[in-house]
Amino acid sequence: MEELTLTGELLQYLITGLTVGSIYAMVAVGFSIIYNVTEVINFAQGEFVMLGGLAMVSFHTAAGLPLIIAFPATVLLVTLVGILLDRLAIRPIKQPSVLTLIIATLAFSFLLKGAAMLIWGKDPFDLPALSGRNPIQFFGAVIQPQYFWVMGFLVLVAISLTIFFGKTILGKAMSACADNPDAASLVGINVKLMFSLSFALSASIGAIAGIIVTPITFMEYDRGAELAIKAFGAAMLGGLGSFPGAIIGGLILGSIESFGSGLISSAYKDAFALIVILGVLFFKPSGLLGNVEISKMKRF
């Protein structure tokens, strides 16, 4: 095996940084959608990813269903869990303060984690890579085909959401809720439905993230919490509520972690990301792409 050049080394950090970052981005987008429509920070967001991965293992590996059926089945299942979260934990609360709702999502995340532990146990599970494992050499760096799938899905999600929010009535209705829920209900938008929809949408994106990342990193029952915290950081970095911000925040965070642990020290890997987030919040609290006015209008 030839020596690894500096270019190769840096390129490798970038590639894996963008791959991990894409996962953070997808989870962060989920945060942003829910936050936008409901002002709630959904701390069960990481659990959607975990459930996506593990449910896919059950459908595809254990039950042997072909990919073409298992994939949508998994996404549907996790979407239902997302709707359940809204119905069981969010809606029933009589006079919701934002803090109460956030704690409700946190409690739901523990429930999901516990259920996952009972169903799947504590072991990590694997999924077959979508297009094999032959590494692709690229100027000294090694790219796994699965990395392309991860980044590809992020692009797909980004484009789909742009079309959804920009061009469809439903998407515009959800954006209207984000701007002003009272005005939205006055023009006939069913705000409660929009709430459910935002959870459903975030859950489905989280599920997709879980399915495509498991072939790279395995998946186990307690992956959710750490993922949620990092992705929340990414969302804050990019500007909470801005979904391009969530994507950029995620990619930047992943890259910082990768370059930081590679070039400086792997012992402080988690610290780098947090230091940068703190830095951004000191200088621009609304995040990189956040709108200062909009963030003032939000209660949280």
Place this chain on the structure above:
Amino acid sequence: MKKHLFIVLGTFISLSFILPTLAFSGDSYKVGALFSVTGRASFIGDPEKKTVNLLVDQINTSGGINGKKLEVILYDTEGDSTKTRLFFRKLVTQDKVCAVIGPSLSGTSLAIVDEAKRLKTPLVTCAASYKIVYNDKTKKIRKWVFKTPQSDTMGVEANYSHLKKRGINKIAVITLTSGFGKSGRQELLRLAPKYGMEIVADETYGPKDQDITAQLTKIKSKGAKAICNWGIGPSSVVLMRNWQDLGMSSIPLYRSQAFGNLKNIELAAGAAEGVHCPLGPCNIATLLPESQQKDVCMKFVTDYEAKYNEPIATFSGHAWDALMLVVKAIKAVGCDKEGIRNEVENTRNFIGQHGTFNMSADDHIGLNWQESFTLVKVKGDNWAPAN
């Protein structure tokens, strides 16, 4: 009404004093056990609990120890040092055990070594760090503490000597940030000069990391010819997967003896192919040459698999060794804590699951790495001797 209340209360209070003493007049030898049956280290504590249950059954159905039943009182430490300390105290002061086996982890074991001395109770642990039996500060062996696993020192020596035999001397070290990983790293660094190893990269990773490619990339860039890993758990599985994915499997990966569980190979889903590690005899019972060692191992392995429908883990063997050493001592001197301590310390030629134990006042481990370790590598879903 009040009179009735007093009578009822009085009865309950007297009973609560009398009943426990009734328990003590039972005819059994009590041994305490502390294992991390649940929690993050359940993959260590659970096989140990299974072993203990198997042995207690077998011993009691064949007459017990000198006619008396063996009773093991087991508490789940959940891998937590505080709980371990509390349960240890309970075992000694309330349950009045003759000796304690376990804990499963280096961290939780170190938390009670001083208590064992204070309460003068023999403790035979199932954890790896040599510091458990050796007080680094006073440079003395801990009188009341023994351990049955090969220490991390031995695993490192086994790996290093194999690498040296292969002519590799430029290595990278990548360790888990847990107590186990840190202790291993210390030994890897300390013993490197003895085997002529040049460490070109010294990386770490966390127990919950899902991506270790950055560290591996750095190792690749420094031109390491072999990678010595010390760690266990899900993130170490990710490490092997990343090692494969980055096309680095031509750089041999050496892991610690804690990797020794067929289940780990299965979990890795192909990522463990070609990985090297040192293993004690019970793990490779079928590969051993015909000998008493093989007989001892095969019997345990077959009984365990028959009862639990799963292969043994390397940790099952450690619990076997610990309990049987204590049982052997009780057989000789009964429930005399000082006597048991002396008996265990004077163990000679005791064939256990992980080798032949020869303990002494200077050696509370009793194994040496040359005899109790065989270097193996993963081939398919099983171990094969490493060339």
